[in-house]
Amino acid sequence: MVSIVTVAKAAGVGKSTVSRYLNKGYVSEESRARIEKAMKELGYVPSTSGRSLRMAKSFAMAICVPMISHPFFSRFAERLESAVFEQAGEASRRLNQVIIVSGNEQERLKWLRERNLVDGAFLVTHEKFDPSSYDLPIVTVDRLMGKEVPVVTSDNYESTYKALLYLYEKGNREIGFIGGRPAERSEVMRRYDAYMDFTKEKGLPVHAFYEDFAHGEEMKASSLFLEREPRLDAVFATSDTFGFQTYRRANEVGYGHLDIVSFDGCMDDIIQKPLFTSVKQDIDALARSALGLLLRKMNGEECPLKVVVKTTFRKGDTA
Amino acid sequence: MVSIVTVAKAAGVGKSTVSRYLNKGYVSEESRARIEKAMKELGYVPSTSGRSLRMAKSFAMAICVPMISHPFFSRFAERLESAVFEQAGEASRRLNQVIIVSGNEQERLKWLRERNLVDGAFLVTHEKFDPSSYDLPIVTVDRLMGKEVPVVTSDNYESTYKALLYLYEKGNREIGFIGGRPAERSEVMRRYDAYMDFTKEKGLPVHAFYEDFAHGEEMKASSLFLEREPRLDAVFATSDTFGFQTYRRANEVGYGHLDIVSFDGCMDDIIQKPLFTSVKQDIDALARSALGLLLRKMNGEECPLKVVVKTTFRKGDTA
DNA sequence: GTGAAAGCGCTAACAG
DNA sequence: CTGTTAGCGCTTTCAC
Numbered sequence: 001m002v003s004i005v006t007v008a009k010a011a012g013v014g015k016s017t018v019s020r021y022l023n024k025g026y027v028s029e030e031s032r033a034r035i036e037k038a039m040k041e042l043g044y045v046p047s048t049s050g051r052s053l054r055m056a057k058s059f060a061m062a063i064c065v066p067m068i069s070h071p072f073f074s075r076f077a078e079r080l081e082s083a084v085f086e087q088a089g090e091a092s093r094r095l096n097q098v099i100i101v102s103g104n105e106q107e108r109l110k111w112l113r114e115r116n117l118v119d120g121a122f123l124v125t126h127e128k129f130d131p132s133s134y135d136l137p138i139v140t141v142d143r144l145m146g147k148e149v150p151v152v153t154s155d156n157y158e159s160t161y162k163a164l165l166y167l168y169e170k171g172n173r174e175i176g177f178i179g180g181r182p183a184e185r186s187e188v189m190r191r192y193d194a195y196m197d198f199t200k201e202k203g204l205p206v207h208a209f210y211e212d213f214a215h216g217e218e219m220k221a222s223s224l225f226l227e228r229e230p231r232l233d234a235v236f237a238t239s240d241t242f243g244f245q246t247y248r249r250a251n252e253v254g255y256g257h258l259d260i261v262s263f264d265g266c267m268d269d270i271i272q273k274p275l276f277t278s279v280k281q282d283i284d285a286l287a288r289s290a291l292g293l294l295l296r297k298m299n300g301e302e303c304p305l306k307v308v309v310k311t312t313f314r315k316g317d318t319a
Numbered sequence: 320m321v322s323i324v325t326v327a328k329a330a331g332v333g334k335s336t337v338s339r340y341l342n343k344g345y346v347s348e349e350s351r352a353r354i355e356k357a358m359k360e361l362g363y364v365p366s367t368s369g370r371s372l373r374m375a376k377s378f379a380m381a382i383c384v385p386m387i388s389h390p391f392f393s394r395f396a397e398r399l400e401s402a403v404f405e406q407a408g409e410a411s412r413r414l415n416q417v418i419i420v421s422g423n424e425q426e427r428l429k430w431l432r433e434r435n436l437v438d439g440a441f442l443v444t445h446e447k448f449d450p451s452s453y454d455l456p457i458v459t460v461d462r463l464m465g466k467e468v469p470v471v472t473s474d475n476y477e478s479t480y481k482a483l484l485y486l487y488e489k490g491n492r493e494i495g496f497i498g499g500r501p502a503e504r505s506e507v508m509r510r511y512d513a514y515m516d517f518t519k520e521k522g523l524p525v526h527a528f529y530e531d532f533a534h535g536e537e538m539k540a541s542s543l544f545l546e547r548e549p550r551l552d553a554v555f556a557t558s559d560t561f562g563f564q565t566y567r568r569a570n571e572v573g574y575g576h577l578d579i580v581s582f583d584g585c586m587d588d589i590i591q592k593p594l595f596t597s598v599k600q601d602i603d604a605l606a607r608s609a610l611g612l613l614l615r616k617m618n619g620e621e622c623p624l625k626v627v628v629k630t631t632f633r634k635g636d637t638a
Numbered sequence: 639g640t641g642a643a644a645g646c647g648c649t650a651a652c653a654g
Numbered sequence: 655c656t657g658t659t660a661g662c663g664c665t666t667t668c669a670c
Contacts, residue, residue: 001375003663014641019665026639045433049377050663052368053646056320060416068400069393071589078387078421085427097379097436099416102397108404114364117416219591241589248592270390270560270589272538273567322647333657338649345655369647372662 002042003050010038022046023093051093052116059096061294062112062121067215068102071240071267072283073124076141079287080122087291095119095295109134120294126182137297139290144185150297152290152307153187159279159311160194163261164236167319168202172234172259175199176207178225178246179238179263183212191238191263207232215241222246226255234259234319240267243276247318259319275316285309321361322369329357341365342412370412371435378415380613381431381440386534387421390559390586391602392443395460398606399441406610414438414614428453439613445501456616458609463504469616471609471626472506478598478630479513482580483555486638487521491553491578494518495526497544497565498557498582502531510557510582526551534560541565545574553578553638559586562595566637578638594635604628 004022008015011034021027021035038044052058063080065073081098088096099118101108105127112118113134120137123145140151167175177195182188192210199206209225222245226232235258237243243262250258265278289307296303323341327334330353340346340354357363371377382399384392400417407415418437420427424446431437432453439456442464459470486494496514501507511529518525528544541564545551554577556562562581569577584597608626615622 001663004665005663008641015663016641016643016665017639020640023665028639031639047372047663048434048436049368049371049375050646051665053366053372053648053662054664054666056368056646058368068387068397069390069588071388074388074393077419081387081419081421085423085430088430096434097418097431100396100400100419102400104404111404111407112416115367115415117367216588244589245591248590252592269388269535270563271567272564273571320647323649324647327657334647335649335658336656339656342649347655350656366647369662370649372646372664373648373650375662 001047002044003047004044006042007035007038007044010042011035046093048096055093056116057119058117059093060099060118061095061097062099062101062109062118063124064101064105064109064121065124066103066126068100070215071270072264072281075266075283076124076287079284080291083284083288083291087295095291109136120298122290122294126184126186128183137294139294139297141286141290142187143182144187147305150293150303150305150307151187152286152293152309154279154281154286154311155308156187156190157194159313160191160236160263161198162313163263163279164195164198166313167234167236167259167261168198168204170234170259170319173204174207174231174233175204176209176225176229176232176235177238178209178222178235178242180213180215180218180221180242181210188238191236195236218242218245219249222249226250226253230255232258235261237262240264240271240276240278243278243318244271247274247276261319265314274318277316277319278314279311280314281311282309320366321363322366323363325361326354326357326363329361330354365412367415375435376438377436378412379418379437380414380416381418381420381428381437382443383420383424383428383440384443385422385445387419389534390589391583391600394585394602395443395606398603399610402603402607402610406614414610428455439617441609441613445503445505447503456613458613458616460605460609461506462501463506466624469612469622469624469626470506471605471612471628473598473600473605473630474627475506475509476513478632479510479555479582480517481632482582482598483514483517485632486553486555486578486580487517487523489553489578489638492523493526493550493552494523495528495544495548495551495554496557497528497541497554497561499532499534499537499540499561500529507557510555514555537561537564538568541568545569545572549574551577554580556581559583559590559595559597562597562637563590566593566595580638584633593637596635596638597633598630599633600630601628 004015004018008018013031084095084098105125124141138149142153207229213221218241240262243260262276262278265280286309323334323337327337332350387393403414403417424444442459457468461472526548532540537560554565559581562579581595581597584599605628
């Protein structure tokens with residue numbers, strides 16, 4: 001294997017000079033040129049294990065999601081992964097790999113942490129969890145974990161409010177709300193706040209179905225909801241999965257016309273028809289922001305505690 | 320940090336004895352007890368970076384998929400990840416982590432390989448690719464890469480044939496076939512073979528739409544297909560996404576009754592209604608088999624070149 | 639600016 | 655069965 005020593009010999013310098021070159025330390029123009037030449041010729045690539053051992057870092061990070069097969073989570077993971085790879089660079093000492101943890105957050109993260117297999121983590125879960133139990137830089141998406149843990153989120157309140165206004169201005173007066181209530185404090189709850197405020201302000205009746213469903217129970221929830229609320233003319237759903245199931249169920253039971261707006265708007269490539277009218281989260285921006293925050297945290301830099309990413313309203317076929 | 324030396328001292332033995340203990344070498348009952356005690360008390364956890372450096376291995380593997388947000392791929396990744404974590408064990412030197420590569424297979428795998436960041440890889444892609452360009456143990460799902468690369472796959476031919484027979488026995492005589500034709504040699508093609516054989520044997524007309532679509536083009540393809548074939552009474556789709564889009568499109572244009580069977584059957588949790596009549600792949604078994612093969616390959620053990628996993632036929636609402 | 643040397647945690651000879 | 659030793663590739667003092 002071609003190591004730093006091989007390069008040093010070929011370039012006729014000491015190995016620490018090569019290391020310094022790699023780490024942007026002071027190196028003369030002369031040495032720099034010879035080192036670069038040697039590296040190119042030998043096809044040198046720095047060894048991550050060497051660095052890891054020496055620096056007690058892994059250059060890897062974990063992304064924890066409840067279920068990787070959920071549309072939003074898988075897309076988030078996808079964007080995050082690209083973002084990490086882009087900034088990894090050629091011979092740098094930046095973050096290299098993303099390890100996906102799907103479910104079992106506590107156990108897996110503990111395991112990875114103990115072995116120094118990750119330098120930081122993103123939490124996109126709602127699992128009950130004590131952040132202080134790990135001394136590991138953490139950034140969450142949507143989840144509020146306390147003053148020290150930065151969170152990246154969408155403008156949940158404003159965009160939900162706007163979507164409701166849209167439904168209202170179309171003439172709807174019986175507007176329902178369906179969604180999963182997070183078990184832990186989460187920015188996602190702002191969507192519910194917006195609904196409650198909106199209905200109050202406009203003097204509309206409240207038709208909310210907001211409980212702690214597991215992912216995968218959307219179908220059941222939607223059925224119950226429509227059964228309980230037989231006179232809605234519109235529904236705001238906190239996720240595509242809820243929106244889709246409500247749409248399906250309404251068709252199935254011949255509910256009559258129902259305007260539907262869903263939050264997320266990330267399933268356009270799977271369900272192209274009907275195109276859901278949605279509040280689209282900017283998943284790419286969420287992922288990039290989250291990465292930015294984590295990198296800062298890991299470097300001990302100043303780090304904002306909250307980043308809000310703008311959503312866009314996309315009119316589709318369902319409202 | 321508590322290392323092997325800390326443990327050795329506490330136990331009053333040499334560090335190589337501890338190492339031997341860890342690696343199932345010869346250790347006296349006496350030493351074993353003292354080491355175990357010391358480890359427990361100190362909360363020792365072996366360092367992966369130390370091992371990686373010494374053994375020139377990463378204990379990580381890559382799973383390459385075209386798109387992690389595709390239902391089948393994300394579920395496969397999920398199962399694989401659990402399987403890996405289960406066998407990782409307490410203080411073992413087995414595979415530890417799964418690194419997901421979504422898209423950009425060539426570039427990313429090269430990058431990971433150069434840095435010794437993976438010991439092996441699963442390929443679930445159809446990207447054009449020369450396996451010999453990496454000296455890395457590889458196992459594929461469905462894809463045929465040559466005599467040295469083991470493949471895990473479902474009983475594509477038999478199960479497709481059975482599904483077609485089912486449609487036939489329901490009385491259908493105009494049975495269509497829609498699917499994406501893999502760019503590279505793939506076991507998936509056996510589904511098409513089965514269709515061609517079946518129609519020939521039964522003397523049925525061929526209505527096949529089988530081209531090299533990208534993931535995400537299912538909707539367009541289904542529309543074109545139904546336009547071109549206005550008289551079908553049944554369709555066999557090579558994936559849930561194709562099946563779903565065909566179903567949607569047929570409803571949309573008032574196609575008339577159409578029995579649909581889809582391959583995969585992995586979207587039941589997203590699209591619970593209608594429940595698709597499907598040939599369900601046993602994703603968990605596929606993942607476990609693939610892992611088994613890769614582990615063998617990585618250990619240089621004897622390794623079967625092909626493992627076929629049984630599917631099950633599940634009658635739903637669509638046929 | 640640069641090189642020599644130490645050492646991160648581990649495994650694998652090797653000699654006992 | 656066990657301890658000593660060397661060394662994986664790297665970064666980081668510390669003198670020069």
